[in-house]
Amino acid sequence: MKKDNSKRPFFSSKTDSEESKGYSKSNPSSKDDQRRSPKKFDPKNDGKRSSGPRNWKQDENRDRKGRFQKDEESKFPKRTLKPRPDFAKDEKPKKFEKKFDKAERRDEREPQKRTYLGRGKDQKPIFGEKEQAHKSSAPAKKGFGKNRPKAPIMDSDRPDYNFDALPSKKSKAEANEEIRLNKYIANSGICSRREADELISKGLVSVNNEVITELGYKVKKSDRVVYNGKRINPEKPVYLLLNKPKDFITTTDDPMDRKTVMNLVGNACEERIFPVGRLDRNTTGLLLFTNDGELAAKLSHPSNEIKKIYQVTLDKPLTKKDEEAILEGLTLEDGPANVDDMQVLSKDRTILGLEIHIGRNRIVRRIFAHLGYDVTALDRVMFAGLDKKDLKRGHYRFLSEKEVIKLKFFI
Incomplete structure (x- = not known):
């Protein structure tokens, strides 16, 4: 009689005896488990694991030191840890400051000065950047009179003008004509008229031993005017001719710190002089300097057709x-x-x-x-009838008495 195998799975083709043998292959000595089990590390085998199954009984008597503890005979030195900082102190922690290069600090960079470079064909001004010159640490002397910087004079042949013998000289009544006190001080070469008004308002000027603080006060040339303990007199007339070079502007002061014609004649005399008319920066040639305001107005007015x-x-x-x-x-x-x-x-x-x-x-x-x-x-x-014969570029000379007389009375 045949055995009923209806309960046996249809996909199993093994007999009961074969299945019972299959469960016995789960022991650790089977070939499959030998492939999966970790191999024992053999230090004598150059760091390679020994082939074959691991023998757990031989590992029972191994050293039981800490897994991460090194032997004293180790070749590597022991690692020493730095002590932790003590944050309990009263010292304030330093703030983090990032250092930038000078080129990266665009806000702190000084703007380069723009220089007037002339005009184009359309007569529009052209500006460019100017390199900053090296400035000395010594303070520069400024002012007029004794405070002017002294340097060797290029031409010291300065004549003394005497117009008393002229038939058209001023009468005594005109000589005693009153002028404003600030103009009297400015003509003496101490300062400008605005600065003279400040000196008068502070009570630093006295006329005939009397302190004057009134603006617009008038004096005569024969009066005794004292400033800072010294008597001052209207300055002597100066007439100077310059052969102007290029790259110098015709002005007494420039806020852009460009080269001016005053740098060429600043040491010619102690009196305060100014240019008559003007020449462009790129124009060269004759330029007259004087402290005679009457002559300067005459030569500059267009009605005289100089x-x-x-x-x-x-x-x-x-x-x-x-x-x-x-x-x-x-x-x-x-x-x-x-x-x-x-x-x-x-x-x-x-x-x-x-x-x-x-x-x-x-x-x-x-x-x-x-x-x-x-x-x-x-x-x-x-x-105005003056030429630059024998006058080099950048040099100056004082006018002769005949030249001054011609300018004042015959033009």
Whole structure:
């Protein structure tokens, strides 16, 4: 009779005896478990694990030291830990400060000074950056009179002007004419009129042994005026002619710290002098300095029509049509520009001689820019009958008495 195998799973093809044998393969000595069990580390085998099953009985008598404790005979030194900082002290912890390079500090970087570099063909000003010059730590001397910096004078042949023998000298009544006290102090070379008003208001000036604090007080030239314990007198007249070089602006003081014409004549005399008229930064030639306000007003006023002669260098040859237009007279934005005379001095027609009496700002450059020319060089060779014969560029000389008389009474 056949055995009922209906309860046996249909996928099992093994007999009961084979299945009973299969459970016995779960012992640790089976081949599958030998592959999965970890191999014993053998230090004599160059750090490689020994093949074969691990013998747990041999490990019973192994050292029972700490797993992470090193032997005293170890080749590696013991690691020493740094002591922990004591935060219980009263010392405040240092703040974290990040250091930046100077180039990264854009806010603290000083702005570079802009320098006036001239004008283009459209007569618009051009500005550029100026390198900061090295400044000495010694304080510079400023002021007038004794406080002016002293340096060797380039030309010490200064004449003493005497106009008393002239037939057109002033009468005694005009000599006793009263002038304002601040003008009297300014003419003495101590300071300007504004600074003189401050000295008067502080009570530092006395007239005929009487302290004056009234602004607008008038004095005579014969009065005794004392400041800071010393009597002051109106300064002597000074007349000085400079052959101006390039890159110097015509002003007594410049807030942008550019080179001025006063740097060239600052040590010529102790009196306070100022330029008559002005020349552009890139224009060279004659420039008159004086402390005679009456003469300066006479030479600067356009109604006197003071003659000036320039040598003009253009960027391209001047055409005959444009030459005729200039001699006939042009009309610019601010009015007519009439020229007294003009001559071509070079064969290539780029160097000209121009005689003019107009004193408007940049009038010569604007005349040629109106016709499409660019003035590359401009030199004033004659001013009010004065020339620059035997006067080097950047040097100055004092006017003779005859030259001063001609300027004051015959022009």
